[in-house]
Amino acid sequence: ARHPTVRLSVVVVVDDGYGCVLLTRRTPHMRTFPRCWVCPGGAVDDGENLFAAGAREVLEETGLTVPTSDMEMLCLFESVYPMQTDHILQAGGIKSHSLIVFFKVTCPKEQLSKLRLQQAETDLCAWVPLDRLRAMHLGEEEPSTAESIPGYRSITQAWDGNLSARSHYDMANLVPTDVDAAQLRGIYPNPVGEGIGQAILFAIGLLVGAVEY
Template sequence: MAGSCYTRVLVHLRKTPRDTYQPAVFAECVLEALGLCGEGQVECHLQDNKLLLQCSASASDVDTGTPKTRSYKLMHPPFCPSYHLAESGQKLDVGGKTGQGVGVGVVVLLESADGQLLLTRRAPHMHTFPNTWVPPGGHIEAGESLEAAGLRELEEETGLRVTEDERQTCQILGLWESVYPPVLSMGDPKRQHVVVYLHVTLTRSSEELQSELKLSPNEVDAAAWLTGDLVQLAVWDDTPWPESANDMLIPVTLVNQHGEHAQGTFEALVLKSSKDPSNLSINIERLSTGSRYALSLWLELQQKSSGSIKGANIQDLYGKYMQRKNDEKLSPKPRM
């Protein structure tokens, strides 16, 4: 990721084409502002250094003549802090954060020619989501497209460059509302983003790409390739976790602060750790909730293309995270 001196691209919202786009307000739930409950379809455009989101129309707007365009799934977890702040009516002292708005992140699900996905582990010194396994990504710089920003971040973090032919496969998979800290029990929101997940399929195998890895210790401290079977085990709650997986080790590339690389392993059980939001911890090594959602979108895409989709929608594929439960452990704790 480049230095912190850059023009931030912020989220702007409107419910219908008749409305005017307005900046999303920091610590206010984006989905609620759009009139959506936990999930919904949105149209997504990057224009004039603004990410414009509006609820998807079911047909062309008769009055404005606006044609129906492609829409994407936008979700957040049921324990989303901004949602629970609004639900509880609690007032948040955001101080100087009021005008910071809601930022935009771009994340790349990089698929090798042999069907493996690249994950990176955020370095422990990162201000948000340290020690967390995520696909590579970061912010958008002024004048960049979503694709250009994602591929730049990919190269900065991993050293991997996508060819012009490979870029033609780039597509949006879905969007995610991300708040940090991820649950209110960890404190008031400090960062809020809408993350756009991109999918790119390369013509090179994971073995070839592995030889080209040059991880940036400023951003990440490890990288790993996951097979489709491992992704399915990590994401779908209805997929039994085999006894043999308890001792399974996944090959990983490590990098130290001097940029020196080494080979190691990490336990496959990490992919299942802390799926219960009441047990989330700032420092625990885990797969992020948003990443699980993105991987579920990828799995659905794979199964649709192969004709083996089970007929389940994204909510079913994503498991218990997408179920709105009146569970005490998902409710915000009273403030003192």
């Protein structure tokens, strides 16, 4: 089978200035990593500056404008999908292969109220406390007593994949919802079919001192 080209991508770990980072859940219809919790990111366009690509992806996926001058490079990560050998065999090969450049940035306070979701790709989001993520990452949080995390869900009907009927970049308004800790716990895919992407967990692990780079 022909292997996919390695794609250069960027991911931005956006914090709110109050100890939380923004995670979004990919919609179930996504070709790769469906229902996976991630940070904003995507492919770098030809000739595009990495910092500009990161800021563009944040804006396109969340409606937030973050200054490139405040962005700091965090790490590099190589990602493939599917991740497990048996899943690769079932799929007939690797569907995507990316070299990801991670950045971190604090969202300007005046931007926080502008949070939206790119409805073609994401359907849930939450500002998750870093201390909760550290506890989950290190297995220090007792699942039976874990509290849900305040989040937001799209109030727009689920995107049906028809680009002629709806723009890929349409932004959905949000309403408050609770995100069960079980949805975020563990590496994707976890027992409930969600979880945080391995690359995202690695980058966040660096931020909270749970892993070394």
